[in-house]
Amino acid sequence: MTVHIRPLSIEDLPDVAGRLRAEFPSDAADERNIARQVWGDPHYEPMHNLGAWDDDGLLRGVLLGVVRSSRAWIKALTVGPEPSVPEALLESFESVLAGSLVVVIDVSGSSPVYLTPGIDPCDTRSTLFFTSHGFRKVGEAYNMVCDLTHQPLDTADAEQALTAAGYRLARLTADDQLALTEFVDRRFSANWTAEALDALHQRPHTCHVAWFDGRIVGFAAAEVTNPGWFGPMGTHARHRKHGIGRVLLLRCLADLRDRGYREATIGWVGPMGFYQRACQARVSRLFWQYRKHLAPPHDPMA
Ligand SMILES: CC(C)(COP(=O)(O)OP(=O)(O)OC[C@H]1O[C@@H](n2cnc3c(N)ncnc32)[C@H](O)[C@@H]1OP(=O)(O)O)[C@@H](O)C(=O)NCCC(=O)NCCS
Numbered sequence: 001m002t003v004h005i006r007p008l009s010i011e012d013l014p015d016v017a018g019r020l021r022a023e024f025p026s027d028a029a030d031e032r033n034i035a036r037q038v039w040g041d042p043h044y045e046p047m048h049n050l051g052a053w054d055d056d057g058l059l060r061g062v063l064l065g066v067v068r069s070s071r072a073w074i075k076a077l078t079v080g081p082e083p084s085v086p087e088a089l090l091e092s093f094e095s096v097l098a099g100s101l102v103v104v105i106d107v108s109g110s111s112p113v114y115l116t117p118g119i120d121p122c123d124t125r126s127t128l129f130f131t132s133h134g135f136r137k138v139g140e141a142y143n144m145v146c147d148l149t150h151q152p153l154d155t156a157d158a159e160q161a162l163t164a165a166g167y168r169l170a171r172l173t174a175d176d177q178l179a180l181t182e183f184v185d186r187r188f189s190a191n192w193t194a195e196a197l198d199a200l201h202q203r204p205h206t207c208h209v210a211w212f213d214g215r216i217v218g219f220a221a222a223e224v225t226n227p228g229w230f231g232p233m234g235t236h237a238r239h240r241k242h243g244i245g246r247v248l249l250l251r252c253l254a255d256l257r258d259r260g261y262r263e264a265t266i267g268w269v270g271p272m273g274f275y276q277r278a279c280q281a282r283v284s285r286l287f288w289q290y291r292k293h294l295a296p297p298h299d300p301m302a
Pocket of ligand 1: 218231232233234235239241242244245246267268270271274
């Protein structure tokens with residue numbers, strides 16, 4: 001099949017969402033989320049988000065990508081059923097990257113804006129496609145899910161104990177932006193800062209923080225990476241194991257329940273045991289992460 005590759009435009013959104021939904025039924029491929037994944041990414045470049053059209057003008061495949069300094073990510077690549085389509089898309093993406101500073105292409109979570117933390121290993125077509133096109137499996141990631149319908153999310157007693165110990169738990173306000181940025185940048189990562197600050201776009205803001213001595217010492221956010229997802233969260237190392245994390249988590253889960261979700265996805269999990277104990281979460285999905293090294297550009301100074 002001959003396909004014509006060109007950057008996606010916002011007019012293509014319904015077709016793109018349709019293709020992604022058909023290919024990845026378990027992922028949140030609604031139009032709003034896809035628009036955010038592509039055009040809402042702070043590093044959005046048209047040539048990194050490509051569509052493949054056939055001679056009849058039908059969208060046959062898409063590659064959603066992003067470049068952040070020397071790394072490129074594929075956020076989504078529709079692989080089936082005609083292998084020449086993803087091949088053409090990948091080739092175009094790689095040719096755009098050729099000669100740039102990009103040294104690797106990752107198929108993993110392109111935080112702060114990402115659709116999934118990797119490829120579902122049950123998606124056989126995708127795993128075979130990537131391994132047969134120079135990608136190597138480099139990691140695994142998990143999502144967990146927790147039921148919000150039978151979950152006691154009341155934190156009053158725990159908050160009382162924390163207040164007695166000098167902590168103040170509160171919903172993030174726009175005035176707290178700098179304090180949150182300084183805390184999360186320094187103790188965790190700038191990507192998590194960007195994800196958490198995205199909560200300021202929600203009403204009410206879906207981020208909660210713990211204050212101690214005039215400083216933020218813990219944070220948790222929801223509804224920022226993908227619809228219905230919880231995370232990121234973090235507590236300052238010196239303030240852990242006091243119950244702050246659990247309270248911030250439950251406050252965020254209550255927000256998700258108030259927004260109408262019956263379950264919450266805890267995306268790209270780290271401390272599985274903590275989530276299992278704090279909100280009876282269980283592992284719901286596994287992802288494999290892939291990387292391909294690109295040939296370095298010729299350096300005339302070398
Ligand atoms: C995960 C994290 C946010 C938890 O924060 P926290 O404020 O320590 O959370 P809590 O205090 O509510 O609970 C942590 C543990 O302390 C225990 N604990 C709570 N209060 C306690 C107390 N008074 N005495 C003893 N232990 C206590 C909890 O039972 C829990 O134990 P568990 O992990 O074995 O289930 C924190 O460890 C962290 O920032 N980790 C690094 C970042 C990270 O991994 N984030 C999650 C990404 S998905």
